Amino acid sequence: MAHSVQVKDRIRGVLTGMAAGDALGAGYEFNAPLPEFAKISMIGGGLGDFAPGEWTDDTSMAIVVAQGLLDSNGKLDGAASNYMVREWAKWATNAPDVGNQTRAVLAHAQHVASADGRAEPTADDALAGSEQIHRRTGRSGGNGSLMRTAPVALAYLSEPPAAAFEAAAAISKLTHFDDEAAEACGLWTVAIHHAVRTGELDIRSGLAMLEPERAQAWEQRIHQAENHRPRDFTNNGWVVEAFQGAWSAIATAEPEDGNARLVPVLEAAVRGGVDTDTVAAIAGSLIGAASGFSSVPAQWVDMVHGWPGMRMQQLVDISSELAG
Numbered sequence: 082m083a084h085s086v087q088v089k090d091r092i093r094g095v096l097t098g099m100a101a102g103d104a105l106g107a108g109y110e111f112n113a114p115l116p117e118f119a120k121i122s123m124i125g126g127g128l129g130d131f132a133p134g135e136w137t138d139d140t141s142m143a144i145v146v147a148q149g150l151l152d153s154n155g156k157l158d159g160a161a162s163n164y165m166v167r168e169w170a171k172w173a174t175n176a177p178d179v180g181n182q183t184r185a186v187l188a189h190a191q192h193v194a195s196a197d198g199r200a201e202p203t204a205d206d207a208l209a210g211s212e213q214i215h216r217r218t219g220r221s222g223g224n225g226s227l228m229r230t231a232p233v234a235l236a237y238l239s240e241p242p243a244a245a246f247e248a249a250a251a252i253s254k255l256t257h258f259d260d261e262a263a264e265a266c267g268l269w270t271v272a273i274h275h276a277v278r279t280g281e282l283d284i285r286s287g288l289a290m291l292e293p294e295r296a297q298a299w300e301q302r303i304h305q306a307e308n309h310r311p312r313d314f315t316n317n318g319w320v321v322e323a324f325q326g327a328w329s330a331i332a333t334a335e336p337e338d339g340n341a342r343l344v345p346v347l348e349a350a351v352r353g354g355v356d357t358d359t360v361a362a363i364a365g366s367l368i369g370a371a372s373g374f375s376s377v378p379a380q381w382v383d384m385v386h387g388w389p390g391m392r393m394q395q396l397v398d399i400s401s402e403l404a405g
């Protein structure tokens with residue numbers, strides 16, 4: 082499919098915006114919220130002792146989603162789901178910062194596979210673990226599926242938004258069985274899809290795909306995010322407050338000179354505190370979709386990198402391939 086110059090720029094902005102937010106937040110993870118004008122920079126450090134500019138689990142897991150979709154012609158099928166679970170499991174054996182829910186599900190999946198005499202876990206192994214942990218603990222609504230959902234919007238760019246919603250929800254369930262996580266992933270993915278296609282930010286564009294009472298619950302959450310600051314959503318390890326913190330950063334950050342939005346949004350997300358890299362990664366995927374790769378500062382383009390040995394240029398290439 083042929084895209085205009087503007088659409089191409091926005092396609093390239095999704096994963097690079099996400100990676101920039103992730104790397105920016107990495108050095109501030111689990112900090113308390115910071116004051117409104119506190120200086121934020123790519124300091125590295127944090128939980129995984131990251132290098133300045135290095136992204137964390139959010140972008141790494143999203144790259145696996147992207148590659149799984151690419152291997153299946155951009156569509157979520159059994160092979161793509163199996164690829165994701167298999168590659169996440171390999172990555173998790175050495176990654177310094179795997180989220181609790183993801184780690185538990187991947188460990189369960191690996192255990193089931195090994196007991197069955199198989200070297201590698203499948204999507205069914207993960208899904209069974211995801212459901213079992215949800216039923217046992219009542220808690221599987223961490224932010225770990227929302228942080229990796231962005232590539233789905235690019236893979237489904239030429240499809241109706243409802244198809245993107247459905248694929249995002251299904252990938253969420255592989256590790257996060259909670260419907261809240263699936264809904265958050267669906268809504269965010271549809272908003273990215275809409276932003277890339279139109280250049281407009283509309284977080285409500287996916288609400289019509291929910292049951293009326295669920296749409297109403299999310300409408301209230303969105304409204305709350307627009308009337309508060311990211312720092313008011315510090316329970317952001319939970320998918321709902323991660324979503325609200327990210328949207329609050331986008332909705333409330335003041336643009337810089339020349340109307341540039343990406344940097345102030347990412348800084349605002351990081352100043353919100355606690356799971357700073359994840360909230361900024363989520364925010365970055367959507368603000369990047371609206372403002373494009375051209376809005377990512379050159380210094381960040383030079384600095385940002387991470388597992389599996391990639392830099393911004395590879396994210397640009399993957400994005401263009403995903404969007405066809």
Ligand SMILES: [Mg+2]
Pocket residue numbers: 137138139178358359
């Ligand atoms: Mg992270």
